[in-house]
Amino acid sequence: MLNIYIYDGTYHGLLTCCFDAWKDKDIYSIRSKEENKSVNLLENVVYVETDNEKAERIIKWVGKEAGYEVQRKLYRVFLTEHPDRGMYILRYLKLLDKLGRNVENHLYDDDVRNINKLSRMHASETHRLYGFVRFEVAGNNILYARIEPDFNQLEVIAPYFADRYNSHLWIIHDLARNMAAIFNGSEYIITEYHGNMLDNESRTEISFQKMWIEYLNALTIKERLNLDLQKQKVPLKTRKHLTEFKLKSKN
Amino acid sequence: MPNNELLRKLNILGAAAKYDASCASSGVDRRGSSKQGALGNSVACGICHSFTPDGRCVSLLKVLQSNDCVYDCKYCVNRRTNDVERATFTPREIATLTYEFYRRNYIEGLFLSSAVIMSPDNTMEIMCETLRLLRQEFSFYGYIHVKAIPGADPLLIEKAGRLADRMSVNIELPSEASLTRLAPQKKKNSIFNSMRYISGRIEEDKSGKLLLRDNLPAPLGETMPKSYGTGSSFSRTFVPGGQSTQLIVGATDDTDHDILTLTENLYNKMQLKRVYYSAYVPAGKDPRLPTLAEPPLLKENRLYHAAWLLRLYGFQSSELFDKNSPNLNLRYDPKCDWAVRNLDLFPVEVNKADYDTLLRIPGIGTISARKIVSARKVGSLGFEELKEMGVVLKRAQYFITCRGKMMPHIKFDTKFIDANLSLDKRAKPIFSNCEKLSLLDYINGGDY
Known part of the structure; x- marks a missing residue:
């Protein structure tokens, strides 16, 4: 048997x-x-x-x-x-x-x-997510981020962000698993989640996203262009929720 | 708050800061939750947040306070006589941008540099005000790297150093002759005096002995800030993340040997955390500057590799050069080059050689060496086992034996090895400015 x-x-x-x-x-x-x-x-x-x-x-x-x-x-x-x-x-x-x-x-x-x-x-x-999670400032000053990692990561990244943004309210939403880590300013819970906080982004939010993108563009040394290296460091599959790549493909 | 004027300045002062290679946000571990209402923390290994199309890592918001420079350094885009658009950030603009970028997790913190606005003191004062605003008014606990402007009053450097995590003074040109020729207003002495002051103060805080600070009056009639936070997270108050610097390579005829000897001294005698190299990107048509078809990226890459060998692999700079050439071999990397010149030390038996000897095998890094030492405790290693463990043999295969045997089809002679190593012309991504090793160490630690 x-x-x-x-x-x-x-x-x-x-x-x-x-x-x-x-x-x-x-x-x-x-x-x-x-x-x-x-x-x-x-x-x-x-x-x-x-x-x-x-x-x-x-x-x-x-x-x-x-x-x-x-x-x-x-x-x-x-x-x-x-x-x-x-x-x-x-x-x-x-x-x-x-x-x-x-x-x-x-x-x-x-x-x-x-x-x-x-x-x-x-x-x-996990380490990549520390850098690649992108929050948007949604209504009521709540930070909201979407991720779709290969693996289940909420449990290990939540304590990190709870420390970093302990003076904020935030939600990290794992779209692949319909789960979210939700932080209320003192502790987080991990729970099933189907919400969407991005229905209407404020003008302030959009203008900071644009500044970020333009800044990255200004920072690039054109004489050193190396898209292969960029691709190695930021694999295509990780770009879906990165502000700087997301917005670019929208335009 | 965000408006077109802010965007315009960000574009100019971001672009003006791009030739600074430093991106590290490492060396400081600080919990954010240690202070009520604070924003941010700092992780010793450093974190990359994005990568620009040139493949370089973005960790900090790297901007100049101003590009309105009184100096006229020939290699620099911001030189007085260059016709570029000028801009100056107010301290509050930078603090706001840092805060807003940080809470969206775009960045690890701020890297603040500046052109010289009127005078070094004046510049440093404005920069200090930016840092003070961020730390005190915005309660910002993220990473701050600040440039010390050479020639600025030590009191101002002291003030900035207590607000920042890392401080750096860029040497830019590796010899006095080059400085005199291309940056006549910069003085070697003022550069090294500032660096010495910083390393002295770091040393002082480490040893707990107060050598310099006691003799300092409070800057500009203010009370000296003890530190920007309270509690155990700020036990060392002066730039806990240490000091770094940058050298431009390829703008002058300084040799790699000169550059690496200087580097070695900076690491050993000034306890620098990092020396960065920035391949010269043509910035002007001055006859004293070289005309280059493209930035010397390979040279920059070799220098990083060589410096790596000095810092972590127990090499001396003198070992890395052939007697007849003051420059690094561009055909293959410095470790291969050293090994080929010292074939009498090879082949190395992986089952017996000690850790330091393993580290000197081309293609074997700290991680592979550690794996070998660990695995051979429980069994003897053949080539198959090495491969299964993830030890890459591409270069190592020419220099090792397993249980007394070389890999089949490998001839142990200079010609054969030289021909095979230099065959590898595949375009490789050029080493970027990231702290790659600390990341790998960190992952191997397995902790989160």
Whole structure:
């Protein structure tokens, strides 16, 4: 039989699966309930109820064995929403059990590489978003930004922007996931969101956007034009919500 | 508030600032939530916000306070005798622009430079007022990089330095002879005196010893600001992000050797955080200036690469040059060049060589070297393992052995290596002004 573990879509749910499936030799896959595809005859579905205590035990154990950075790494892998992330994490945890802290030196091991690669991809998108999130000043002085990242990023960027714009109210809207981080001036929540704050941009807002674009144009050294380098630094897929590229394509 | 006049000034004074290569917003970690009502924070690794069509990073709002210059430096677009449109920002205009750009997350902060308006002191006073407005009235906690105008009163430099995160004085021309020829009103002494003052003050704050400050009266009859904030986030008050400078390359016949020796001294003796190079873009037709078909971007790239080797790879500037040539080899990068001239030190066995030796292999950077040291603790490394770990062998393959063997089909001799390395003529993006390494380090740290 091929056992398929299904969890509720939370990190704690995924870790509960790892906990329950630890000794299961027939485990085939760990899936979030939204990803659950049709089941064939050989597959045996196990629905796992999230158990925060089991999940916390794993998190604590990882911290003790390998430290905070590995904890963060596994969490980032979860946030990539990669279809195989469940099994990657389980296999990494088993390796950690076997090798202890040394697991981090096994850089050419497939399981270690998968984890490192996905977490690095996630981290670099996070870093890019720190710079590429673009707020517009909407009605009532609320800062509103739209993003469509490859990975789930709200949880990791919200604390950063809460610190940076702690004297403002802001919303960062992930259009790809219909979720938003909403900050009320003292704390943020992450919630489902279908709003749109950009119905009528104020004239002040538009004039600052224009100033930004003209400024970037003025800053360009024409003798050094290098669009390939620009494309490498600002990949096309990231340009959709960048004021300077968005408005240009509108005109 | 926003109007055509502001836009006009932004266009002129943004364009006038574009030849300054510095874009770093790094070196300071400061939480924004440490002060009620403040706007902004600062992250040690620096953050890029956009990239212009020339591929250069935009991190700070880089503008001049004014381009209305009394000097007549031949290489500079803002020289007095050049017929360009002039403009001067009021302190409030810059503060407003910074604030509005910052809260839209266009920028990390402000980079404020200026042409010399009437006198260095006068210029520096106006710049100080801009910074004061931003820090005090707008409660701005983002990054500020300010230029010290050479020859300005140390009191004014002191004042600016307490409001800013980083300060820089541009040397621009790497030798006194070049300065005399092209920038007769700039004096080597006033440039280096300002730089020395800044590095002295940074050192003082670091060591906790007050050497200079005690002897200073308050500037211009005001009380000296202790710092612009309170609390532990401002434990060092004078330019916590350190000092940087810039050199123009290709406008004079100063050699790469001269430039790198100067660079080395600036890093080692003045504790500079960064030395930037700016490829000369023809700005005038003065007979004392060279005529160039295009800016010497490759030369600039090689210099950055070489400076990288000095700062992070344990090289000395003298190692980077062939006895017969005071300039860097344009055929391949400085590390390859050094390796080819020192083939007797190669091939290096990756399973045995220490970290510092690994770092000297062409194509192996700090990240790959660290990976190798880490992975070989748990098993011996072959070429396959290296590839799987993401170590790029394109250049390294000529200089290493794995378990005692060279890569198949690689001949270990100067001619073969030279021919293959210089074959690589693929147009590559030229190194930009970004702090690339700190970003990678940061990502490897895995934290957010």
